[in-house]
Amino acid sequence: MISDCWSEEDYQFVLRNVKRYLGLYMQASATIEELRNVVTYLTKLENKEIDYLSTVHFLLSEEVKVFVDTVSKILRRFSHSTQKENITHKGFVRGRIDWNMTIKQRCANGYDQTIFVCRPTSRIYNLPENQLLKFVLVQIRRLIEDTAALPTIEEKNISLAELKTADGKEKWTDRLSWLKYNVNNALKNIHLREVDLPEQVDERMIRRAQTARNKDYELAADSYSVHQKLIQKIDKQALKEIIEKRVLEPFERDSLYELYVLFEVMDSLGEPKEISLIRPKAESIGTYEIDGETVRIYFQKASGILEESKYTQIFEDYDIDVSLRRPDIVLKFEKSNRLLIIEVKRTRNTDYIVDSVYKVLGYLADFHKHFPLEQKPKGLLVVWNISRLKKTSQDIAIVGHDEIRDFVKEAVNTI
Numbered sequence: 001m002i003s004d005c006w007s008e009e010d011y012q013f014v015l016r017n018v019k020r021y022l023g024l025y026m027q028a029s030a031t032i033e034e035l036r037n038v039v040t041y042l043t044k045l046e047n048k049e050i051d052y053l054s055t056v057h058f059l060l061s062e063e064v065k066v067f068v069d070t071v072s073k074i075l076r077r078f079s080h081s082t083q084k085e086n087i088t089h090k091g092f093v094r095g096r097i098d099w100n101m102t103i104k105q106r107c108a109n110g111y112d113q114t115i116f117v118c119r120p121t122s123r124i125y126n127l128p129e130n131q132l133l134k135f136v137l138v139q140i141r142r143l144i145e146d147t148a149a150l151p152t153i154e155e156k157n158i159s160l161a162e163l164k165t166a167d168g169k170e171k172w173t174d175r176l177s178w179l180k181y182n183v184n185n186a187l188k189n190i191h192l193r194e195v196d197l198p199e200q201v202d203e204r205m206i207r208r209a210q211t212a213r214n215k216d217y218e219l220a221a222d223s224y225s226v227h228q229k230l231i232q233k234i235d236k237q238a239l240k241e242i243i244e245k246r247v248l249e250p251f252e253r254d255s256l257y258e259l260y261v262l263f264e265v266m267d268s269l270g271e272p273k274e275i276s277l278i279r280p281k282a283e284s285i286g287t288y289e290i291d292g293e294t295v296r297i298y299f300q301k302a303s304g305i306l307e308e309s310k311y312t313q314i315f316e317d318y319d320i321d322v323s324l325r326r327p328d329i330v331l332k333f334e335k336s337n338r339l340l341i342i343e344v345k346r347t348r349n350t351d352y353i354v355d356s357v358y359k360v361l362g363y364l365a366d367f368h369k370h371f372p373l374e375q376k377p378k379g380l381l382v383v384w385n386i387s388r389l390k391k392t393s394q395d396i397a398i399v400g401h402d403e404i405r406d407f408v409k410e411a412v413n414t415i
Helices: 008-018 047-059 062-076 099-108 128-146 172-187 203-211 217-232 236-248 253-268 310-315 350-366 404-414
Strands: 081-084 087-090 115-119 121-124 286-290 293-299 329-333 338-344 379-382 396-399
Touching: 008 253, 047 128, 047 172, 047 217, 062 128, 062 172, 062 217, 099 115, 128 172, 128 203, 128 217, 203 217, 253 293, 253 329, 253 338, 253 404, 338 350, 350 379, 350 396, 379 404, 396 404
Parallel strands: 338 379, 379 396
Antiparallel strands: 081 121, 087 115, 286 293, 293 329, 329 338
16 A cells, blocks of 8 residues: 655645646546535636526525425424414304304394304414525425426435435535425425415525424525525625535545645646636636647547547457446547546655556557557646656656646647
């Protein structure tokens, strides 16, 4: 097992640099604990990207999880007020008899002994705190069903604990499936149907939820507060803090280093012409114009860039199903139709570096048609640190974390 090559100071240095950028890598297979982020300056994203981030992080927020997990309990003790009204029945009694009114009604109707005036107690559920609760539930359902960028979300009637796999992790799409089932189930409540759905929430609704006898109503107010920040107003600072807390802190160090290298490469290319998030079916995450050449940067993506793999062709004659191997980062030069592949390994261990060079050589052999003989380098291996004896002119270059920007700038200018 390879020992960790980072000190705590190194880790904090990388974390600080990654936090300069913020975004979200929303692969359907990602777990909530390790939502792979891809990062861009938040303010440079298009509105639809910001909307997507806001929607997902609202739905995955701790406030929404706790609220939805408790909503069935709230509905069992649903807030209501009572009122009594006089209702005249003939031949039967329902509720408490008002004898004074009964005698008056009988006298007015020829002393009919079958008349009873009753005062049954009726419950009223259309209260401000219930209107807020219904608003939040409907908004959760709307965001799950109407956000076009989200994958198809099925319903799962299982507990939160059952969502987690053997390693204790949970897919974010499973969380949304759990949300969808429980929210739809809650909205079927017969008493909730009697509650008006407000067009907007007012202070009275929030105050009533926060001061209700049933303290669980505060959870509806908490969820609405997050909805207000992330969906209604899109408070970018609040979104930034939520994503940092949920995503970056628990990030695996190897994955964190991949992001660090990605952002160093992006910075070395200058100001992007276009920039976007990485998520299912996403294309390049950045487009740059460099001396008349259009350069696109891809992160952990091979399909549509690297085709006709010899690696996969070998197994077509056998009962072995393999997916296309992909480098961590690919730079594609549109005009010259060339590539520069970048593999990232968080190591300074010599044996591991040697093995990683073999891996990059494998990529070059697999996709040789994209790499003209005169192109130097064709591949770049980024490790944590390495001693350099001289400037290399080989097909593969090896650089440390502090050499990335200068090396990429030079490599781009020579391709």
